[in-house]
Amino acid sequence: MPDEWSLSLFLGSEHTQPDGIVADIYLQFSVGDEGLSSMWVGDLIIADVGKSIVHPPRVSATVNWPHLRNAIDVCTLDHASCQPSISANLPHGFRLIDVAQRCIVETSEVEFIALSYVWGKDTRASLLTATRSSIAAFKKSGGLVAANMPQTIEDAMTICTELGVNYLWADRLCIIQDDPEDKMHQIMAMNDIYESASLVVVSAYGDSMGFGIDGISRPRTITQHHEEVVGLRITNLVRETAEDSLALWQTRGWTYQEAVCARRLLHFTDTRAYYECQTSTCYEDMYNTNTEINEFSAYGLRLQDEDSGFAAFQRHLANYTARKLSFSSDIYNAFIGIANLLYKSNYNESFFYGLPKKDFDRALCWYAWDGKKSIQQSETSTHTCPSWSWSSAMVQGEQVRYQDTVFYGTLTLWSTKVEDEETWEVLNVHPDTKVDKDWEIYMAIAAREGCIRSSPMADLSKNMDHLSLRESFHTRYPDYHTFCTKALSSSNPQPTSPSHNHLGPSYIHTTAQTAHLRLGPRQTTHYGVAILDSSHAPIGELCGEITHFRPEALASAHKDRLYEFIAISLLGLRIEAYTGEERTTKNYIDGKGVRLDMLPVVNVLMIQREVPTAND
Template structure:
């Protein structure tokens, strides 16, 4: 009678399976191994299947070479998906980082704390059989996308998207970029050339589809750029050997997929012409939105590193079973889908979600393009993006993800949530102006009618509105890196232009004119913040989130109670102005505004006081410096805007401008959770007590709309 290994049951499904706690095991899962690495090593001396597992793990020893083996826990599971019948590999997970949170509780740091430190897969060919029945089929990852199998895979992905997704159609099918690279030359080694839509000989350009490239510039050393000096020459020829490897591979891929034209920003924009760069930034939504495909060099730090990153190695292991039968088993690190996965709860407001850019250090290192602000905007605007990573190819479109391993959206293989902001963005952008206006009206009415007694469920429909989505996009966008301060509003202009279909009001310097609550932004890390450099002709006002650099920007978009505060923009009387790069003053009219005394309690710690009652205060810039410098004892203005569902009071702190009286500058967002009696050891009072201490003349909060307004012009 065959004896089963106590550690792994021989990885044979016909033998008695190891004891399992069925209540704790996930569905569709059979766990074969749950032990430590030293125990597996000891067991491998007398068990062929344990030896196979150990061999596959040690092939990846570089990942845990500095870790003591007794800290490493090993589990091996067979997962059965009801939607992915083409693979049933053995999943082997290694965990060595300690964590206090129970993974089953789905903590806020789920994919950092609970996702295994190393996840391997053991599999056979699609038509092969293993000597160990627990090891089933898997999919091979294509090493060279330019080979026939690679081109076929990409074509199949694009065909499936085009055939099934209505949102993935061109946003403006009549649009053609002003310049495109023409790849029609039979031999690319002889070079390519730049075509302009105004050239009489190239009228046919408008009739062809084109691809776009998204990549990291890196240091940009030696990279070809179209300038006023090279423009004429590039229309004749751009020498092949001057193109960095990523450009060359993008050209070859585009031609292999049967497309003649390619858009690359460094070559299709005249880099030393400010007016051309401005035009291109305002057309970014059309340029990427109408590209049939955006090719993304997602794992490369710069173009010289190439588009097709070397893949993680797949090892082939020859194994014998107890009867001497020989078979092949493949072992590789399972594609982790990197920063396309996030820990989030769909029931939470967007700004309570974990930032996608807060993925693990390793994930960020392996997908550096995803950490760039320009690339984030390009990704949102594109109809479909083909990501090339060191793991696999992924196609991200306006409705779904596709990947080579086929598991990115399969919760059986990976329970982490896939980031859906691109899909949410596409759905909002698909709203017509009329529908968008009607939708926004309903949300505004809903917020105005909401009282403190209402629960958050009453705002469930508001979580999907375009303003909420915009706030989340800005939060993700500002968490990414950008080289030049002057590009911050420029890079996101195309995103705003696209969302303007759903938000039918004016847009100024990153802010939508319909949203007073949008002024309640705040930097996540004030100690990392600074004011951006101003450019002649472009002024970023202090009320705009773009007036602060160095930290992700968060927003307070939902209000439990409106405190009778409104904002208006007096720009030529227009409500639909689109001024994406600069702005002037906003007029704030508030029923509850008062002077307060600023105090510096300790280095980097501040408070505001009135009538013997103090509240902690966090300015936008910490420590206060430059034009934000405030002396302790100086008088500021506190303008209350709303009450949150967190039972905190929200508002803005203003300071009279030193140069443009009687205008004001924003110093920071105000949020009061509790208020303290000055020089007293008494317990703090809750936030609502602030009303009676700072506004004793307000007898009835329900009558705020009847009170006279204080008016502040904020620049």
């Protein structure tokens, strides 16, 4: 280290650790004329030898089991929220690895551990794989030969032995990989499998199934050390390396689903092991104290403030679409388990190309976070990703987000042709669809302003106050489902054009109101694009960064170009008390001069027409 560089310790509070004080280590150095700069490089625990544990456990080359076993035992006995779900139903023909007999058995009546790992690109033909031709040999005692076992699965079997559990589920050996029927049968029950496991072992480090698990078959290179200096014991804390290229588990779509469906997770990184359940996190050593679960960074199915299944759906979809899949054909399959748990229904009946029918209008309002590529339909022999589905963005490496808005109702009905039939199914009229508070007021105003095509509510008096407006609306439509079936069905005739008979099952049809509007720069930021009216005044904006489209939209040659938009739903935007920015936009006032609590927003879809259909 150059002489002018130095190391500095910044001491924390003595109350942050039961056995010492944390000291952050900073490397300090000069940066030209900018003066002194600091860079964090690690941290230490400094303890009084006379007052601390004589030989405190530390992270060594192999896993230190006692502290982890104790945390698992406490959780199993005392944590009510971590107990198995009585609704979990393991699939028929469920298979497990019998660790002691080294064979595959069919049973659903025993305690088992499940493995979450990365398959990677290890294509060695010698590695064991369950196929129609090999499964019979695997069912014989000793049939799973150690020499040909993928090392990560072998290490997971060792972990089972350490924890006193004799059965392991690993997809490569417990699903017949060349049997499409068995594979899909197991995939549809993935939430039940991971939810039923007493523990899910996470191989969080490594780029293939042959890599192994650090601390089990692979000695860890970063370990903890104790040094005693003038009556003080100094110990380094171990941490994972940020953005490590081998930490692939954190980037994969399948592993995200597995973590969300699990009740208990035992993570193995390259530096340490830690146990995570629904209430707390416990680390292998004694220097990282047990902490309550951080719900915003954990894999919990539902957060405390998520009052609906869709609120959790949009969080999980944002996390899932930020990850990668080795095969695009898995784009829906790797999310089925989460969808089943959130909506507690059969995926094939309750979802349509990744969007829940119960919340179809809300789910349709996704947008690509970066917008680096143009969203188009992607279709191969194994999967179809329509342009209106988030799957079309994910296959291009885009993360999907939703706006923080409330939902008041649809402005149009969407239908799709039932496969192999001449009938059409309406997708977004569902008896269990939930709308937010005061939806009657907002939908009545939308009808009065002409946002709902051919609505019998359009003749409402414009001088009527909000209370009377809601009462009049409620008299005609006592609930949201009645409103959709009566007020909107007449404005959404079934397609009659012969060309519609040739559309595939992923096409959706609607009759909607359209507008031709201009685009321009947003006034408050250098990002995004504003939607302009005929006088070039901003009346809305496109969601996301739309990186690929912004230069074209803002080019001087396209200043007066008109773009086609369709109105699809009515949302509500919260007006924060500390900012009046949204109040500059039109809001509605009742007869007493009281404004609405929420700013009503018409959600629009900009379309690129390809006769006879339109893509978003």
